Amino acid sequence: MTSADTPSRRALLGALSLSLVPGAAGAAACGPDRLGTSRVLQVSTAGRLRVGRRSYPRTLPLAAGEVLLTFDDGPHPGTTEQILAALAMECVKATFFMIGRQATAYPALARRVLAEGHTVGHHSNTHPMTLAQLPQADAEADIEAGFAAVDQALYGRYTGRPRTPFFRYPGFGDSEPLNQGLAARRIGIFGADLWASDWNDMAPDAQLGLVMRRLRQTRGGILLFHDTRPQTAAMLPAFLEAMRQEGFRAVNIVPA
Ligand SMILES: [Zn+2]
Incomplete structure (x- = not known):
């Protein structure tokens, strides 16, 4: 030797x-008894990327059974840590669409999400419901402030374009002028293929049953959760186990 x-x-x-x-x-x-992350999809935002069938005609090139887990509205102390723990237990990477003011309020938690290997996209600064109903300049300013706040929290600086050019509208409330402004900056717009509807209060087992029924119908896709929701944090370990048992595979996305 x-x-x-x-x-x-x-x-x-x-x-x-x-x-x-x-x-x-x-x-x-x-190990093999965990769900794991089956692949990481590099997503180019150079074209006019708008994906998620609940809002747009197209979605990501996912195979049947592939699921992109997304979590909106964090970071949120308490529930975000629970969600990170559940994902880590199953070696699953996900994409978090963060609100700027949340990242400003909890920068260490925002950085922890990134440090654990997840992708962090953007979800405006103050979560107006909706951006489409604001004067366009106000909407653009809120989107921009969100990019700056999240990048400042994650990387200590904002260069004028988000490091990860992935954006999701609060409440999926887009407008064509806002879409065009984002496309001109090569920022991709992410809707969802199915919702957990976890904004509705329900018990964790009811939440689990609802999401699994929808997943079986769509055979996977971009799935929207909220890492602010206790019922979602509570059901996530059982959900990841159910995904594995029913042959679904977790994928994540990164900028190309
Ligand atoms: Zn939201």
Whole structure:
């Protein structure tokens, strides 16, 4: 045995590769009895990207059974940590569409979401319901303030364009002028293919049953949750287990 392949050196190399490829390492460390993240889709926003069949004609190129888990409106102390723990337990990466003022209020929690390997997109600064009903300049200013707040919290600076150019409208309330402004800046617009409808109060088991019924109908897709909702945080471990048992696969997205 040479010094090049001693156990300690192998352990060090292993640790290095784990830190360099968190998604792959997480799946390997998790083992076959966990859901894992089956693939990471690189999404180009160079064209006019608008995806999610609840709002738009197209969606992401997902295969049958593939599910993109998305969580809106955080970071939110209490529930976001629970959701991160459930995702980590199953080695699943997800996409969080954060509200700017939440990221400003809880920057350490925002950074933790990123540090755990999830993708962080944008969801306006103050969550107007809806942006389409505001004067356009006000709506644009709120969107822009949201980009700045989230990037400031995550990376310590905002360059004038969001590092991850993924945006979701509060309440899916878009307008054509706002869409065109985002497209001109190569910022992709994300709707959803199915909703958890977790804005409605229900018991965690009712929430679980509702989402699984919808997933079976759509055979996967972009799924909208809220990491602000206790019922969602409570049901997530059982939901991820149900996904695995029924053959659904978790995918995540990153900018191309
Ligand atoms: Zn929202």
